[in-house]
Amino acid sequence: xxxxxxxxxxxxxxxxxxxxxxxxxxxxxxxxxxxxxxxxxxxxxxxxxxxxxxxxxxxxxxxxxxxxxxxxxxxxxxxxxxxxxxxxxxxxxxxxxxxxxxxxxxxxxxxxxxxxxxxxxxxxxxxxxxxxxxxxxxxxxxxxxxxxxxxxxxxxxxxxxxxxxxxxxxxxxxxxxxxxxxxxxxxxxxxxxxxxxxxxxxxxxxxxxxxxxxxxxxxxxxxxxxxxxxxxxxxxxxxxxxxxxxxxxxxxxxxxxxxxxxxxxxxxxxxxxxxxxxxxxxxxxxxxxxxxxxxxxxxxxxxxxxxxxxxxxxxxxxxxxxxxxxxxxxxxxxxxxxxxxxxxxxxxxxxxxxxxxxxxxxxxxxxxxxxxxxxxxxxxxxxxxxxxxxxxxxxxx
Numbered sequence: 001x002x003x004x005x006x007x008x009x010x011x012x013x014x015x016x017x018x019x020x021x022x023x024x025x026x027x028x029x030x031x032x033x034x035x036x037x038x039x040x041x042x043x044x045x046x047x048x049x050x051x052x053x054x055x056x057x058x059x060x061x062x063x064x065x066x067x068x069x070x071x072x073x074x075x076x077x078x079x080x081x082x083x084x085x086x087x088x089x090x091x092x093x094x095x096x097x098x099x100x101x102x103x104x105x106x107x108x109x110x111x112x113x114x115x116x117x118x119x120x121x122x123x124x125x126x127x128x129x130x131x132x133x134x135x136x137x138x139x140x141x142x143x144x145x146x147x148x149x150x151x152x153x154x155x156x157x158x159x160x161x162x163x164x165x166x167x168x169x170x171x172x173x174x175x176x177x178x179x180x181x182x183x184x185x186x187x188x189x190x191x192x193x194x195x196x197x198x199x200x201x202x203x204x205x206x207x208x209x210x211x212x213x214x215x216x217x218x219x220x221x222x223x224x225x226x227x228x229x230x231x232x233x234x235x236x237x238x239x240x241x242x243x244x245x246x247x248x249x250x251x252x253x254x255x256x257x258x259x260x261x262x263x264x265x266x267x268x269x270x271x272x273x274x275x276x277x278x279x280x281x282x283x284x285x286x287x288x289x290x291x292x293x294x295x296x297x298x299x300x301x302x303x304x305x306x307x308x309x310x311x312x313x314x315x316x317x318x319x320x321x322x323x324x325x326x327x328x329x330x331x332x333x334x335x336x337x338x339x340x341x342x343x344x345x346x347x348x349x350x351x352x353x354x355x356x357x358x359x360x361x362x363x364x365x366x367x368x369x370x371x372x373x374x375x376x377x378x379x380x381x382x383x384x385x386x387x388x389x390x391x392x393x394x395x396x397x
Contacts (some may be wrong), residue, residue, distance in 0.1 A: 167300045
């Protein structure tokens, strides 16, 4: 849920980069020709229009693969991380149950909704499901994971970087535990590429999901890495013309694939410099808040965390009221919204936080277009909003 003014158009300071990112102008530039004069179907193999589009798609596939140290043949284009997660989790689980009798799936309470709902869907189909708790800092408890694994476990799914609290999971250690029982590891990396180094070989990842709009690429496109050796096999979610080696039928959107490839290339190239810059912005923002408000509670580990994320609790200042008071700053609660109520974040509750504390928490995301001037102004506006909300609460008592 973002702040007020949802129907008034973009304005103010955008600090919600975990929700989505603007398309980088460099990405848009390489996409544009594929909407107009280079419009061929990449699956048309009888003429130059199709050959041209196919070549562009395969270049993009190579760029996505290179960002992960993968083989281009291991990259399947999808509509985004939600589809990739569904295909990976349901496809792998169903294949392993059908061919190996492995009917157990393991994941964690702090995962993205599309992962949790995919797992619940498998449970309705007769799979045994374990949804494990996480530690108070948001990280996986490795021994609890080991204890939950057995020879019937086919798949474990974990988020590389949490979308609300930004914590980075120890993927190599998780993979070691998962592979010890012959299970496969799926990683939701929608929030990770461009924020942390990713190497599927080194980390021992079997399946990995990406989303274009989380890394300054276009909305509506993503990718799934599917390891070839040792081979990981999936049952497809839907049928069609057999594109993407039969795993994801349908005509590929050439402009979006091209944009995703370019976004991945830029993200990996600029990662070291951007990581350092964002860490400086985050530290400046936190220091400015604390200068006004005193110590601020940080939700989740600050050490094992991407540089562009803060999740902060302001006791006595409900997040929805703070956002209403801090007009001009776009931040998020990370909570599930309906027309009538705002439910405290299930991710923060998974850390052991009370509903009251979770309801007083804000997710703040810094990104490629964020400036130091914006950070200083946003910190001042949010601090003033917290003071105002707390004063109003005290006056009402």
